[in-house]
Amino acid sequence: MGFRQAAVLASSCFLLGVLFACANVDTRVLFAPLTEETVADGFGFYTTFFNAPPAIRALLHAVMGVGIAGLIGKLHKWDESAMFFDGGSLAAYIFGVAMYTTVTIPALRTIAEPVAGVDTREDQIEAMRVLSAGNTVVIVLLGAVLVMQGGQEWARRWEARELAKIEAAEKAAADKAQKTE
Numbered sequence: 676m677g678f679r680q681a682a683v684l685a686s687s688c689f690l691l692g693v694l695f696a697c698a699n700v701d702t703r704v705l706f707a708p709l710t711e712e713t714v715a716d717g718f719g720f721y722t723t724f725f726n727a728p729p730a731i732r733a734l735l736h737a738v739m740g741v742g743i744a745g746l747i748g749k750l751h752k753w754d755e756s757a758m759f760f761d762g763g764s765l766a767a768y769i770f771g772v773a774m775y776t777t778v779t780i781p782a783l784r785t786i787a788e789p790v791a792g793v794d795t796r797e798d799q800i801e802a803m804r805v806l807s808a809g810n811t812v813v814i815v816l817l818g819a820v821l822v823m824q825g826g827q828e829w830a831r832r833w834e835a836r837e838l839a840k841i842e843a844a845e846k847a848a849a850d851k852a853q854k855t856e
Contacts, residue, residue, distance in 0.1 A: 678745075679745045679746075679748040679749045680745070680749065680824060680827075680828070681745075682741050682742065682744065682745030682748075683742055683745040683746055683749070683764065683768075683820065683824055684821065684824055685741070686738045686739065686741045686742030686745065687742060687768070687817045687820045687821055687824075688821070689738050690735075690738060690739070690742070690771075690813075690817055691814065691817050691818070691821075693735065694810050694813060694814050694817070695814075697720075697724070697807075697810050698810070698814070699720075700716060700717045700720045700721070700807070701806075701807035701810050701811060703716070703717075704717055704803055704804055704807040705804070705807050705808065705811065709800070714800055714803070717786075717803045717807075718786060718799065718803070721783055721786045721787065721803065721806065722786060722787040724783065725783040725784070725786065725787035725788075726787060739772055739775070742768055742820075743765075743768060743769070743772070746761055746764055746765040746768055747765065749761040750762065750765065756827055756830060756831065760823045760824065760826060760827035760830070761823075761827070763819075763823050764819075764820045764823045764824060767816045767817075767819045767820050767823070768816070768817075768820050770816055771812075771813045771816040771817055771820075774809050774812055774813050774816070775809075775813065778805060778806065778809035779806060779809055779810070779813075781802075782802040782803070782805050782806035782809070783806065785798060785799055785802035786799050786802050786803055786806070
């Protein structure tokens with residue numbers, strides 16, 4: 676495993692860790708009856724998440740950038756492995772970032788800073804449901820990135836093992852042919 680793959684794996688795992696922290700609220704919002712306690716917990720959690728210090732948000736965005744840079748760097752070696760595994764990983768990762776920018780940020784804004792006279796409590800609850808569903812989709816996408824990266828490593832090792840077997844068989848055949856001469 677190289678530095679670029681480690682960058683992809685580390686960034687994906689970090690982002691999954693952030694999303695699994697959110698999953699405590701998300702599972703109750705999506706899969707349990709929506710009570711006032713659940714709504715209050717969700718509003719409190721996501722308001723705190725939205726109002727995080729700029730350094731925390733910068734770290735989150737930098738980690739996203741590291742993942743994208745690692746995947747683009749891995750595409751530099753354009754072979755079948757890069758085309759399928761890294762290309763698919765890049766597509767899933769970019770889609771996850773797009774979900775973050777188009778679903779997560781606006782939903783967080785609606786929850787934490789509702790526009791007076793425009794955003795009702797029902798709008799905030801709906802935004803929290805959409806946010807929870809978006810987080811679940813991003814978890815699946817990042818999981819797909821990890822699976823594809825693991826599959827790529829497995830395919831590389833399998834190919835190396837098969838090439839070693841072929842080389843050993845060719846060497847044995849060449850040695851046998853040399854002995855018979």
